[in-house]
Amino acid sequence: MSLTWKDVTFNYILPDQKKDRIIGLSFPENDLNLGLEPSILTVLPDGDNVEYSLKNIDFPDDDVRYYLCSVYIAGMDEFKAWANRHDKTKIIVGGYHPTTFPEEFKRYAAKIVVGPCDDIYATIAQSGQIVHGVTSYNHLPRYDLYDVRWNQQVIPDKLKEELCTSISTSQGCPFRCDFCCTPIMSNKLISKPLDLVTREIKFLHETYAKYGDLKYIFIRDENFPLQKDWKERLAAISAELPKVKIYLFASANTLDVESIKYMAKHNVYMICLGLENINKEYKKNENLDNVIKLLKIYTYLSFIVDPLEIIGQEKGKEFYELLLTRLYTLKPEMICGNFLMPFRGTKLWDKYYAYISEDDYKFYNSKSAFMIRNKVVRAKMEFFMWYYQMVYYNSSVYKHEVRNFNVDDTLAQRFDELKKMFTDRYNILWNKRG
Numbered sequence: 405m406s407l408t409w410k411d412v413t414f415n416y417i418l419p420d421q422k423k424d425r426i427i428g429l430s431f432p433e434n435d436l437n438l439g440l441e442p443s444i445l446t447v448l449p450d451g452d453n454v455e456y457s458l459k460n461i462d463f464p465d466d467d468v469r470y471y472l473c474s475v476y477i478a479g480m481d482e483f484k485a486w487a488n489r490h491d492k493t494k495i496i497v498g499g500y501h502p503t504t505f506p507e508e509f510k511r512y513a514a515k516i517v518v519g520p521c522d523d524i525y526a527t528i529a530q531s532g533q534i535v536h537g538v539t540s541y542n543h544l545p546r547y548d549l550y551d552v553r554w555n556q557q558v559i560p561d562k563l564k565e566e567l568c569t570s571i572s573t574s575q576g577c578p579f580r581c582d583f584c585c586t587p588i589m590s591n592k593l594i595s596k597p598l599d600l601v602t603r604e605i606k607f608l609h610e611t612y613a614k615y616g617d618l619k620y621i622f623i624r625d626e627n628f629p630l631q632k633d634w635k636e637r638l639a640a641i642s643a644e645l646p647k648v649k650i651y652l653f654a655s656a657n658t659l660d661v662e663s664i665k666y667m668a669k670h671n672v673y674m675i676c677l678g679l680e681n682i683n684k685e686y687k688k689n690e691n692l693d694n695v696i697k698l699l700k701i702y703t704y705l706s707f708i709v710d711p712l713e714i715i716g717q718e719k720g721k722e723f724y725e726l727l728l729t730r731l732y733t734l735k736p737e738m739i740c741g742n743f744l745m746p747f748r749g750t751k752l753w754d755k756y757y758a759y760i761s762e763d764d765y766k767f768y769n770s771k772s773a774f775m776i777r778n779k780v781v782r783a784k785m786e787f788f789m790w791y792y793q794m795v796y797y798n799s800s801v802y803k804h805e806v807r808n809f810n811v812d813d814t815l816a817q818r819f820d821e822l823k824k825m826f827t828d829r830y831n832i833l834w835n836k837r838g
């Protein structure tokens with residue numbers, strides 16, 4: 405008799421430890437060059453039988469109780485191929501893509517977890533194949549399953565060998581910026597209890613002490629000062645790590661003179677404020693110019709390029725000239741360009757979904773202009789997004805009024821990597837033209 409999904413039950417206690425492995429995996433596979441901490445560490449439960457696999461290799465199903473798989477849109481193909489080689493009754497999926505398209509996972513997983521989750525047993529104990537993630541905040545992420553020295557962040561002046569860690573103190577966002585997928589995971593701001601944040605920060609401090617001096621911490625919250633008690637949180641982090649520089653995300657509408665002073669006093673080193681699409685107005689950015697003038701800490705501005713708005717040389721030139729003018733006015737220490745990635749569930753989806761097919765999912769990495777079908781034009785756009793960032797970093801404004809770009813830090817190294825990636829791709833396609 406063949407097994408159907410309805411017959412699948414979860415038995416939490418198995419006597420044979422060897423056959424009881426719980427394995428966490430991330431799709432796409434963890435990229436050590438980027439050094440971002442895998443989000444599945446938050447979901448993996450306590451216990452000696454739990455592992456995190458850096459590689460998406462095949463496992464003997466008989467030894468495994470559950471595979472806990474975090475799937476991002478760019479990892480969908482990789483996940484499907486891997487899942488087809490494994491016992492689907494043991495596969496549990498969660499993350500952004502299963503939250504947005506749960507139906508697409510019904511053939512590949514026994515349980516599909518929608519939204520944030522840190523209590524896997526309570527989550528999968530719910531009936532049904534598609535369940536909502538349960539968050540109970542009673543355990544620390546399994547940092548012990550991952551070599552914390554792999555954590556890297558691109559930060560101006562940070563050298564590659566300098567240790568950096570990260571922490572998340574809240575999830576979700578109540579705003580609805582038209583491009584952003586954060587409210588899809590959670591459209592409410594959910595804060596971790598302060599005592600759990602304090603425990604986690606102490607744990608990280610002790611863990612890193614084994615390897616040397618911790619220099620930086622990245623607070624991964626999408627909008628840290630949106631929390632009512634953000635000052636207490638920041639004070640707790642800087643009290644435990646008094647010499648560590650803090651980097652965080654905020655929106656300009658949450659900042660004023662007093663809050664900026666408080667941040668500077670509590671070791672905040674760099675704030676990321678999204679400039680987004682320069683041709684659009686965002687409520688969160690109403691006060692952006694004033695806030696940046698007040699910032700005496702490093703400013704990081706990410707911006708969005710909509711490839712459909714820059715088709716043709718004239719349009720492209722016009723866009724980047726406007727962007728450079730904004731950058732020369734705002735003078736951020738760090739910038740980062742991202743191509744627009746329309747996410748289902750966002751306001752932009754209806755406008756763009758006709759340009760997107762499932763084959764494009766693997767390009768959801770923000771560095772690909774995948775909505776452009778002509779491959780040479782696409783590669784050209786990708787190259788120029790990098791190129792204009794270099795124009796800014798090598799400008800006399802940056803050199804004389806911001807800082808010196810040409811130091812061997814993680815920012816300069818990242819730009820060298822992108823240069824190689826974009827120029828190689830562009831040259832290959834250009835030379836292949838008929």
Ligand code: SF4
Nearest residue numbers: 577579581584586626
């Ligand atoms: S861009 Fe920032 S403020 Fe806007 S919805 Fe996303 S997380 Fe919230």
